[in-house]
Amino acid sequence: DTGVSQDPRHKITKRGQNVTFRCDPISEHNRLYWYRQTLGQGPEFLTYFQNEAQLEKSRLLSDRFSAERPKGSFSTLEIQRTEQGDSAMYLCASSLDEGLDGYTFGSGTRLTVV
Amino acid sequence: SQQGEEDPQALSIQEGENATMNCSYKTSINNLQWYRQNSGRGLVHLILIRSNEREKHSGRLRVTLDTSKKSSSLLITASRAADTASYFCATDLGNDMRFGAGTRLTVKP
Numbered sequence: 001d002t003g004v005s006q007d008p009r010h011k012i013t014k015r016g017q018n019v020t021f022r023c024d025p026i027s028e029h030n031r032l033y034w035y036r037q038t039l040g041q042g043p044e045f046l047t048y049f050q051n052e053a054q055l056e057k058s059r060l061l062s063d064r065f066s067a068e069r070p071k072g073s074f075s076t077l078e079i080q081r082t083e084q085g086d087s088a089m090y091l092c093a094s095s096l097d098e099g100l101d102g103y104t105f106g107s108g109t110r111l112t113v114v
Numbered sequence: 115s116q117q118g119e120e121d122p123q124a125l126s127i128q129e130g131e132n133a134t135m136n137c138s139y140k141t142s143i144n145n146l147q148w149y150r151q152n153s154g155r156g157l158v159h160l161i162l163i164r165s166n167e168r169e170k171h172s173g174r175l176r177v178t179l180d181t182s183k184k185s186s187s188l189l190i191t192a193s194r195a196a197d198t199a200s201y202f203c204a205t206d207l208g209n210d211m212r213f214g215a216g217t218r219l220t221v222k223p
Contacts, residue, residue, distance in 0.1 A: 042118075042214050048209065048210050100145070102162055105149075105158070107156045
């Protein structure tokens with residue numbers, strides 16, 4: 001297991017298009033988190049899963065955003081009708097239980113909406 | 115929303131000097147963690163300090179926590195050019211973590 005993988009690394013899309021990102025966590029980690037990070041800022045929490053259950057969603061996660069984690073393995077984050085304000089780095093992290101060993105982050109997917 | 119605030123926003127030092135970064139937060143926490151991020155990459159976990167601990171060491175890192183003041187500090191001793199990165203504190207609220215805006219550290223060789 002080489003850590004948390006995110007795909008794609010970069011995505012350029014036109015405003016109004018839908019995009020989907022994938023995250024493969026560390027296999028034994030039961031928790032999976034999505035964060036968004038803009039330039040010069042820290043990561044902002046979007047949502048997290050405990051196994052396949054989505055337990056918390058930030059108010060940042062508008063109706064255009066949806067996340068899934070079928071079977072408690074990989075997760076997808078979909079953004080519908082993208083806007084220029086969605087341009088950011090989308091980070092995925094995973095942890096075992098409450099994350100007392102810290103979160104393991106992927107390298108992120110950089111989204112640019114033109 | 116962001117929970118922590120790091121201070122300073124940017125810090126530039128010479129190799130060999132010590133670097134101190136501070137973090138203040140707003141609500142009660144289970145633990146506080148520090149992460150490092152190199153430009154354009156994901157975050158790497160450095161150290162965790164529990165709410166009932168006051169100080170913790172890991173190699174060249176020393177973290178303190180003052181829950182009465184809702185603040186923490188990260189000290190990097192004998193800094194190296196490779197320590198150049200952004201450093202974030204993250205507060206564990208029980209279900210997830212909230213990050214500050216980070217301190218950008220530059221270590222000049």
